[in-house]
Amino acid sequence: MTCVLAIDIGGTKLAAALVDETGSILRSATRPTPRADVMNALAALVTEVTTGGPPPVAAGIGCAGPIDLATGTVSPVNMPSWREFPLRDEVRRLTGLPTMLAGDAQCFALGEHWLGAGQGSDTLLGIVVSTGIGGGLVINGSPLLGPTGNAGHVGHMSVDPNGERCECGGLGCVERYSSGPNLVRWAVGHGWKGEPADARTLAEDAAAGDAVALAAFERGSRALAGMIASVTAATETTRVVVGGGVSMAGKVLFEPLARALDDVAGLAFVRAVRVVPSVLGVRASLAGAAKLALDHSPSS
Structure with missing residues (x-):
C-alpha cells in the first residue's frame, strides 16, 4: 500500500508521520521546536519516523507562514531563525522525495475535509x-x-x-x-x-x-x-x-x-x-500534509 511522509511544522512542535492512502498513521513522532537549528531537529525527526518503516513515495509539509510557493520558502512569524528558508528544497534534499508545501492552516482544512468534520x-x-x-x-x-x-x-x-x-x-x-x-x-x-x-x-x-x-x-x-x-x-x-x-x-x-x-x-x-x-484537532494539519503528498505522488 502506498504511504507518504507527512510533516507538520509549528512554533512549538514538530511532527512527522508515515501515512497510508486510507489515512492510517503507520509511524509517527513529535518533538519541541528548538529556537535554533530547526532543520537539524527536523532531520532527526524524519530519520526516526522513516527508519525501518515502509518507504514513502512523496512528502507533504504543512508549515506556519508566511510561505512562498514559487520559491518553496517559509518565514514563520514565531520562528525567527527561519526567514525565507528554503524548506521545500531542504526536505527534498533530505528525503530524495517529491515534496509538496502548504500553510499549516491550509493543511488543517484539507485534513478535516479528508478524514474529519468536513x-x-x-x-x-x-x-x-x-x-x-x-x-x-x-x-x-x-x-x-x-x-x-x-x-x-x-x-x-x-x-x-x-x-x-x-x-x-x-x-x-x-x-x-x-x-x-x-x-x-x-x-x-x-x-x-x-x-x-x-x-x-x-x-x-x-x-x-x-x-x-x-x-x-x-x-x-x-x-x-x-x-x-x-x-x-x-x-x-x-x-x-x-x-x-x-x-x-x-x-x-x-x-x-x-x-x-x-x-x-x-x-x-x-x-x-x-x-x-x-474532529481531528492537532492531527488535522498532519493529515492534510499527507493528503497533499498523496494527491501529488508519482503513483497518483
Missing part, C-alpha cells in the same frame, strides 16, 4: 482560532493555495474598515477581535481580572457566567461570523470547521457564533452553511 462537503473553510487566526479553503476536494501559497488568510479579512489597527497593519481584521490574545486584551481593558489572564481562563470565566468574559466572546464571535458570511458569499462554502486552542471553549464560542451568523447572514445559501468543531 467529510462529504463540496467547499470547506477551515479556521484555526488560536494565538492568531489561520484559514484554508478546499474547493471540490482540492486546497486553494493561491499564486504564492497564502490563499485563505481569513484572519486578515477586514470586518470593520473603520475598526482597530491590526498587528499586520490592516484595519478591522478578524484576528484583532477574535484571536485568543485579542479576546483577552479586550476583556482586561474592560475590567476582567482573570488569573492567569489567558484565553483558557477567559473561557472558564465565560462558562461560569462572568459578564465581561461573555461579552469578549460575543464580540469575537461576531467578527468571526462576519468573515464566515463573507467567505461563504464569495465561494458558496457549505461547511466551516473551526479548530485551534480557542475552539476548545466549546459552547462559549460556538453558541454566540451561531447567533451572530444567523444575524449577519442574509442570502439563503449563506444561511445554509454549517459551522462545526474540528
Whole structure:
C-alpha cells in the first residue's frame, strides 16, 4: 500500500508521520521546536519516523507562514531563525522525495475535509482560532493555495474598515477581535481580572457566567461570523470547521457564533452553511500534509 511522509511544522512542535492512502498513521513522532537549528531537529525527526518503516513515495509539509510557493520558502512569524528558508528544497534534499508545501492552516482544512468534520462537503473553510487566526479553503476536494501559497488568510479579512489597527497593519481584521490574545486584551481593558489572564481562563470565566468574559466572546464571535458570511458569499462554502486552542471553549464560542451568523447572514445559501468543531484537532494539519503528498505522488 502506498504511504507518504507527512510533516507538520509549528512554533512549538514538530511532527512527522508515515501515512497510508486510507489515512492510517503507520509511524509517527513529535518533538519541541528548538529556537535554533530547526532543520537539524527536523532531520532527526524524519530519520526516526522513516527508519525501518515502509518507504514513502512523496512528502507533504504543512508549515506556519508566511510561505512562498514559487520559491518553496517559509518565514514563520514565531520562528525567527527561519526567514525565507528554503524548506521545500531542504526536505527534498533530505528525503530524495517529491515534496509538496502548504500553510499549516491550509493543511488543517484539507485534513478535516479528508478524514474529519468536513467529510462529504463540496467547499470547506477551515479556521484555526488560536494565538492568531489561520484559514484554508478546499474547493471540490482540492486546497486553494493561491499564486504564492497564502490563499485563505481569513484572519486578515477586514470586518470593520473603520475598526482597530491590526498587528499586520490592516484595519478591522478578524484576528484583532477574535484571536485568543485579542479576546483577552479586550476583556482586561474592560475590567476582567482573570488569573492567569489567558484565553483558557477567559473561557472558564465565560462558562461560569462572568459578564465581561461573555461579552469578549460575543464580540469575537461576531467578527468571526462576519468573515464566515463573507467567505461563504464569495465561494458558496457549505461547511466551516473551526479548530485551534480557542475552539476548545466549546459552547462559549460556538453558541454566540451561531447567533451572530444567523444575524449577519442574509442570502439563503449563506444561511445554509454549517459551522462545526474540528474532529481531528492537532492531527488535522498532519493529515492534510499527507493528503497533499498523496494527491501529488508519482503513483497518483
